[in-house]
Amino acid sequence: MQSCYEDLVILDVEAENYEDAIRQVGALLYNGGYVKDTYIDAVVEREADFPTGLILQDIEIAMPHTAGIHVNKPAVCVAKMKHPVEFGHMGDPDTKVKAEMLFMMAILDPDAQIETLQNMMGVFQNSQAVAEFKAAKTEKELFEVAHKYIG
Amino acid sequence: MYSKKVTVQNKTGIHARPASMVVRMCNQYKEQEIHFIGNGRDTNPKNIISVLSAGLSKGTEIEVQVIGENEETVCNEIVAFIESLTD
Numbered sequence: 001m002q003s004c005y006e007d008l009v010i011l012d013v014e015a016e017n018y019e020d021a022i023r024q025v026g027a028l029l030y031n032g033g034y035v036k037d038t039y040i041d042a043v044v045e046r047e048a049d050f051p052t053g054l055i056l057q058d059i060e061i062a063m064p065h066t067a068g069i070h071v072n073k074p075a076v077c078v079a080k081m082k083h084p085v086e087f088g089h090m091g092d093p094d095t096k097v098k099a100e101m102l103f104m105m106a107i108l109d110p111d112a113q114i115e116t117l118q119n120m121m122g123v124f125q126n127s128q129a130v131a132e133f134k135a136a137k138t139e140k141e142l143f144e145v146a147h148k149y150i151g
Numbered sequence: 152m153y154s155k156k157v158t159v160q161n162k163t164g165i166h167a168r169p170a171s172m173v174v175r176m177c178n179q180y181k182e183q184e185i186h187f188i189g190n191g192r193d194t195n196p197k198n199i200i201s202v203l204s205a206g207l208s209k210g211t212e213i214e215v216q217v218i219g220e221n222e223e224t225v226c227n228e229i230v231a232f233i234e235s236l237t238d
Contacts, residue, residue, distance in 0.1 A: 050168045054200065065167065090167065091174040091199030110163035111208065117166055118206040125200070 001074070003116070004146040007032050008077040009139045013102075018051075018087045019044050022064050025079040025104045032075075034106045039070035043104070051088025053097025058130040060097045062087040063120065065105035065113075074112065076120075077104040078146040080136070101133065103150075123149045153222040154188075156214050161236040164208035169236050174199045176232055183219035185229070196229075 008028055015021035026040035043066045052063045062085075084098035103120060107113045123129045129149045136142040159165060165173060177185050177196040187194040187205065189212055194205040207213065213233070217226040 046168075050171050052167060056200065063167070089199075090171050090203075092178065110166075113166045114164045114206050114208040117203045121200060121204040125204070 001151060002147075003074065003076045003151045004078060004143060005032070005075060006139075006143045008034070008075055009142040009146060010077075010079045011136075011139055011142060012082045013079050014082045015085050018047060018062070018085055018099075021062075021079075021081065021085045021099075021102060022047060022104070025077055025102050026064075029075065029077050029104065029106050034071070034073045034075045036070050036072060039066060039106070042066040042070045047087070051090060051093055051097075053087030053089045053099055054124070055089065055095075055097055056124045056130070058127055059101065059124065059134065060084065060099055061101045061103060061124060062097060062099040063090075063103045063105055063117075065107055068108045068110060071106045071108045073106070074108045075106045076116075076146070076150055077102070077106070078142060078150075079104065080142065120150060152216055152218045153226045154214050154216040155226050155230050156212055157230045157233050159207050159209055159211045159213065159236075160234060161238055162209055163238060164211065165202060165205075165233075165236070167203070169238055170199060170202045172236075173232070174202055177229065180217075180219075180225050183217050183222060183225050185218075185225075186216040187213045188216060189213035
């Protein structure tokens with residue numbers, strides 16, 4: 001099933017904080033009709049209570065998301081930050097993550113969430129995949145890498 | 152080592168939010184070594200990446216293994232916590 005789309009990749013997002021980053025990246029999902037108008041606020045609220053930052057061997061990321069009731073069509077929006085943005089860590093809210101990339105997920109089917117997360121963990125722990133994400137210099141390249149690894 | 156089996160019951164499985172809760176809980180037991188055996192994997196429940204990589208969906212049977220002080224009590228608490236997940 002396709003998760004990544006050409007209108008859901010963005011480079012050089014300049015965000016002051018995690019909320020700003022979520023609002024900017026979430027706007028792509030909203031403008032494309034993938035999510036409802038309640039999605040962005042719901043993601044911001046969830047991120048405050050249950051942060052989604054992760055520190056992997058080769059990259060620090062965040063995977064903001066929320067419940068399926070705010071989603072129209074499942075997708076993953078892939079964003080590279082101009083400067084790392086501080087998120088809380090998913091496993092420990094006191095640990096800060098300097099997220100270089102956001103993988104903002106619109107998940108409709110709860111059963112699919114586990115599979116999507118599991119798949120993405122495999123990607124982020126794959127040094128070759130991470131190197132390709134980091135090397136992508138245009139939105140076209142970023143889309144191609146995202147589509148290749150995430151679907 | 153004390154171990155007990157538990158089946159994931161909440162409809163969305165141990166995805167992001169429940170996974171965070173499980174990891175936070177298991178990290179309170181600093182002195183104990185804990186394993187989740189299930190889905191053909193040995194998962195470290197103190198590590199979020201390990202938990203998210205395990206794909207612990209509804210219906211997955213997990214053997215919770217605890218090694219260390221008060222291992223039976225700790226194991227029962229973890230099992231009860233997994234059973235209490237409703238999200």
